[in-house]
Amino acid sequence: xxxHLINYSTLPCSTIQSQIKLTMNPWFVTGLTDGExxxxxxxxxxxxxxxxxxxQPSFSIELHKKDLTLLNRIQSFFSAGTIRIxxxxxxxxxxxxxxxxxxxxxxxPHFDKYTLLTQKRADFELFKKIVIMMCNKEHLASxxxxxxxxxxxxxxxxxxxxxxxxxxxxxPVVRPLVESMEIPDCNWLAGxxxxxxxxxxxxxxxxxxxxxxxxxxxxxxxxxxDKQLMEYLITYLECGRYEARSKNAQAGNFVVSKLSxxxxxxxxFFDKYPIIGSKSKDFADxxxxxxxxxxxxxxxxEGLDQIKKIKExxxxxxxxx
Numbered sequence: 001x002x003x004h005l006i007n008y009s010t011l012p013c014s015t016i017q018s019q020i021k022l023t024m025n026p027w028f029v030t031g032l033t034d035g036e037x038x039x040x041x042x043x044x045x046x047x048x049x050x051x052x053x054x055x056q057p058s059f060s061i062e063l064h065k066k067d068l069t070l071l072n073r074i075q076s077f078f079s080a081g082t083i084r085i086x087x088x089x090x091x092x093x094x095x096x097x098x099x100x101x102x103x104x105x106x107x108x109p110h111f112d113k114y115t116l117l118t119q120k121r122a123d124f125e126l127f128k129k130i131v132i133m134m135c136n137k138e139h140l141a142s143x144x145x146x147x148x149x150x151x152x153x154x155x156x157x158x159x160x161x162x163x164x165x166x167x168x169x170x171x172p173v174v175r176p177l178v179e180s181m182e183i184p185d186c187n188w189l190a191g192x193x194x195x196x197x198x199x200x201x202x203x204x205x206x207x208x209x210x211x212x213x214x215x216x217x218x219x220x221x222x223x224x225x226d227k228q229l230m231e232y233l234i235t236y237l238e239c240g241r242y243e244a245r246s247k248n249a250q251a252g253n254f255v256v257s258k259l260s261x262x263x264x265x266x267x268x269f270f271d272k273y274p275i276i277g278s279k280s281k282d283f284a285d286x287x288x289x290x291x292x293x294x295x296x297x298x299x300x301x302e303g304l305d306q307i308k309k310i311k312e313x314x315x316x317x318x319x320x321x
Contacts, residue, residue, distance in 0.1 A: 028191035035195020199286035
C-alpha cells in the first residue's frame with residue numbers, strides 16, 4: 001500500500017485536527033515538556049518599535065524528525081502553534097507557539113494546571129510574568145522593557161552578549177525556587193521517559209557457554225540540578241539507583257538494571273502507562289528481549305543471535321519507518 005506523506009507544517013491547525021483524531025493525556029504532555037520543552041523570550045533590536053526593541057516569547061518542543069507524528073499530536077492537543085523542520089540538517093522537528101493570545105489562553109493555563117516538576121518550572125514562571133506584562137502593554141515603555149530584561153536575565157542561560165552590552169546595569173530578578181514534589185500522575189513519567197529515557201540491551205563477553213551475557217537497562221538522564229527528583233524515582237518505582245555521570249558532572253542518571261525489577265516493575269509500568277512516540281518501538285524490542293531471557297533463549301547460540309539482531313535495530317540503530 002502506498003503511503004502519502006503529509007506536510008503538516010504547511011497545514012492549518014484545524015486541518016491537522018481533522019486528520020489526527022488522537023487524544024493525549026495532559027500529564028504526558030507536561031512530562032515530555034519537562035524533558036524536551038523550552039520557554040524562551042527573544043529580545044532583539046527593531047527600528048519599528050518605540051523602545052527600539054522587539055520582544056518575542058515562545059514555547060517550543062523539539063524532537064527528532066522520526067517523531068513528527070508525536071509533534072502533530074501535540075499540536076492537535078493544544079489546538080495552537082506550528083511545526084517546522086530544521087533546515088540545516090533536517091534531523092529535527094520543532095513545535096512552537098509564538099502567538100501572544102495562544103500563549104495566554106492555551107499554553108500558560110495548561111502548565112498552571114498540570115505543573116512542571118523539573119527546574120524548568122522556574123523558567124515557566126518567569127516566562128508567564130513576561131507574557132502577562134506584554135498583555136498589559138508594559139513592554140511598549142522603557143520602564144517595562146527594562147523590567148522584562150531583568151526577568152529574562154534569570155531565564156535559561158541568561159542574557160545574550162548584545163543585551164548585556166546594551167543594558168549593563170540590569171539586575172536579574174531572583175529565580176523562583178522549585179522544590180522537589182511528588183509525581184502527581186504516572187503519565188507524567190511516561191512523557192518524561194519519552195523525552196529523556198532510554199531502553200538499553202547490552203551483549204557483553206563472559207565465561208558463559210555462549211561466551212556472552214545479555215544485560216537490560218532502563219535509564220533516565222537529567223541535569224544534576226534535578227538530582228532530587230531523579231532520586232525520588234527510586235522511591236516512586238521502588239527500584240533503581242542514581243548515578244552521577246563521570247564524563248559530565250552536570251548530569252546524572254536514574255538507572256534500573258536488576259532483571260527482576262525490569263520484568264516486574266519497569267515493563268509493567270510502561271505497559272499500563274504507554275510511551276506513544278518512536279521510543280515505543282525501542283520499548284517493544286526491550287520487552288521482547290526480556291521475554292527471550294525469561295525463556296532462557298539467551299543461553300543458546302540461536303537465541304543470542306536473535307537478541308543481537310534486535311539490539312542492532314534499537315535506539316540510534318533504528319531506521320526511519
